[in-house]
Amino acid sequence: MSDSAIVEAARQFILDRFLPGEAAGALTPTTPLISTGILDSLSVLELVTFLENRYSIEFAAHEVDRAHLDTLVAIESTVRQKGGRG
Amino acid sequence: MSGNALLVALAEHARSSPDAVFLVEMDGRTTTYGALASLATRIAETLREFGVRPGDRVGVHLRKSVDAVAAICGILHAEGIYVPLDAAAPAARSASILVDCGARAVLTGGPSGEVLRQELAALDAAMQVHLLTGVGGGAGIQEWLVQSGVPVTGTQGGHPTSPDSAACILYTSGSTGGPKGVVIPVRAVESFVQWAIASFAPNPCDRVASHAPFHFDLSIFDLFVPMRAGASVLLLDDSVVANPRLLVECIASRGITIWYSTPTTLRMLLDHGRLEETPSGALRLVLFAGEVFPLPQLRRLTRAWPAPRYCNLYGPTETNVVTWFEVPPDFDFDREPSLPIGEPCAGVIVMVEADCGGMAGAGEVGELLICSPTTMTGYWNRPDLTARALQKDSQERLWYKTGDLASRDERGVLHFHGRRDRMIKRRGYRIELAEIEAALSHHPQLGAVVTSTRVDSRGQTVIVAHVTLRGAERPSVVDLKKYCSAHLPLWMIPDQFEVLHSFPMTSTGKVDLQSLGTRDPGS
Structure with missing residues (x-):
């Protein structure tokens, strides 16, 4: 099964912005992003701004954390819960 | 309490106003001066019972909490030296720091505590590991005290601690590949606290936000200045320090009056925390240190929140704050080239040394x-x-050579001009690039590693690791970042990696860093 559009969009954003030169395949839907240092605290904030703008959703202050954003799968689920459509 | 001068104020407040709140955690739990003083006394008794002697190093590997502050005070009470560690850093790095300083014991807790215990066991380190079950609100340290079973005697501490004895060791990035421990004596903390009290007049109504982690020198202010003033401290732990919206909200809602952080943190509040749409509440003083604050962002900040005083504090970990500049209300953001680091604090002498050895003239750049x-x-x-x-x-005065370049203008105001070596500042943390290179050089697929830095369009420092391969196998960037996260703190992990066949060389046979640094590995 191919990855959802949300996973794909988040993957592309992270690759372009934070992993220039990396092959798309290296970033799987379950690769930990925050605990591995791929995304640091400032990168996470940029990702949130990207997701908010793209999907017209809003993150509450306490949702900007590892539980909601550590993998592409978690990101997709968070975006969907907020009514974002891929 | 003990003869440690740093704790005299704690004991006094505990006597005169035991019910005054000293510590506030994010979940709203509070700890009074009386409760903290008695906790510190019991921790000291227990540590002594466990064999901690004056001058012994004791690691504090706990997330920011009442437990961590109590541990620090207890260690000082026992005339020990506290060694604060980053509980979020790789266990291997924390273990090597504890081994380096020959710690007698370490207080740790939570999942990272268990990992640290295993790491120390693997190193065969002869060190007591006190694993707290649960950290927060002082509950973990209380339970540890009960489990330890050391009877409460309420005995007073021993002799007055000499002002030259060490209070803490703060580890910073080292140019020889591993972190190095900066030994801070009681006298140094005392002098800094006295200057801060005289300059900012904190009082018992103040509420100070403790944003910096305890292993970062900014925390000396956060702990000991409010303690001296009888003020309260809001402990911002890992769950909120990187969450700008929560931080901005809590400044007004928690009645914060004094804020001290890096410029990076304040920029994060501006760019991602909706600071400009949020009231500043009772905030009266904003202090920042650790790196250069770019003027456009500082202008936005002072316009959005015009009420507080804004002060740029300068000083490496080795000296703490030694010069400062209060941003005047009429500061000309358009005409000033950068924010000055100001004038020496009371009791401090600074000299700008010209390359030839003498004192630099007005406007001339030299080492500070x-x-x-x-x-x-x-x-x-x-x-x-x-x-x-x-x-x-020749007058037996001790001078610290900062490695920082500075100049003094005609008015005697000091300006910062960067570093004379390969140390960089990123998000307020100082980083020796050699430490990153040393960590990466052990990667099985990498040959040589050279790092360079550049500043991106947002004014952020970007670390680029240029690597050559050992064989044909090329690790992915994700692999390299994962590898780094196991060996380096998050703030030292390179942003970009560039694989090269070989490094460009200068005519003298050295790696041409300048040429490496100007390339864009992303393209």
Whole structure:
């Protein structure tokens, strides 16, 4: 099964912005992003701004954390819960 | 309480106003001066029972909490030296720091505590590991005290601690590949606290936000200045320090009056925390240190929140704050080239040394030398590095050579001009690029590693690791970042990696860093 559009969009954003030169395949839907240092605290904030703008959703202050954003799968689920459509 | 001068104020407040709140955690739990003082006394008794003697090093590997503050005070009460560690850093790095300083014991807790215990066991380190079950609100340390079963005697501490004895060791990135320990004597903390009290007049109604982690020198202010003033401290732990919206909200809702952080943090509040749409509440003083604050963002900040005083504090970990600049209301953001680092704090002498050795003239750039009562004793167990950094003049005054470049203008105001070596500042943390190179050089697929830095369009420092391969196999960037996260703190992980066949060389046969640094590995 191919990855959802949300996973794909988040993957592309992270690759372009934070992993220039990396092959798309290296970033799987379950690769930990925050605990591995791929995304640091400032990168996470940029990702949130990207997701908010793209999907017209809003993150509450306490949702900007590892539980909601550590993998592409978690990101997709968070975006969907907020009514974002891929 | 003990003879440690740093705790005299704690004991006094505990006597005169035991029910005054000292610590506030994010979940709203509070701890009074009376409760903290009694906790510290019991921790000290227990540590002594466990064999901690004056001058012994004791690691504090706990997330920011009442437990961590109580541990620090307890260690000082026992006349020990506290060694604060980053509980979020790789266990291997924390373990190597504990081994380096020959710690007698470490107080740790939570999942990262268990990992640290295993790491120390693997190193065969002869060190007591006190694993707290649960950290927060002082509950973990209370339970540890009960489990330890040391009877409460309420005995007073021993002799007055000498002002030259060490209070703490703060580990910073080292140029020889591993972190080095900056030994901070009681006298230095005392001098700094006295200057801060005289300059900012904190009082018992103040509420100070403790944003910096305890292993970062900014925390000396957060802990000991409010303690002296009888003020309260809001402990911002890992769950909120990187969450700008929560931080901005809590400044007004928690009645914060004094804020001290890096410019990076304040920029994060501006760019991602909706600071400009949020009231500043009772905030009266904003202090920042650790790196250069770009003027456009500082202008936005002071316009959005015009009420507080804004002060740029300058000083490396080795000396703590030695110069400061209060941003005047009429500061000309358009005409000033950068934010000055200002004038020396009371009791501090600074000198700008020209390359030829003499004192630099007005406007001339040279190395900044500092003679200050807030200066470190030296680097732990590194007399070679200490001798290079601290030098006596003919009047027996001790000068610290900062490695920072500065100039003094006609008005006597100091300006910062960067570094003379390969140390960089990123998000307020200082980083020796050699430490990153040393960590990456052990990667099985990498040959040589050279790092360079550049500043991106947002004014952020970007670290680029240029690597050559050992064989044909090329690790992915994700693999390299994962590898780094196991060996380096998050703030030291390179942003970009560039794989090269070989490094460009200068005519003298050295790696051409300048040429490496100007390339864009992303393209």
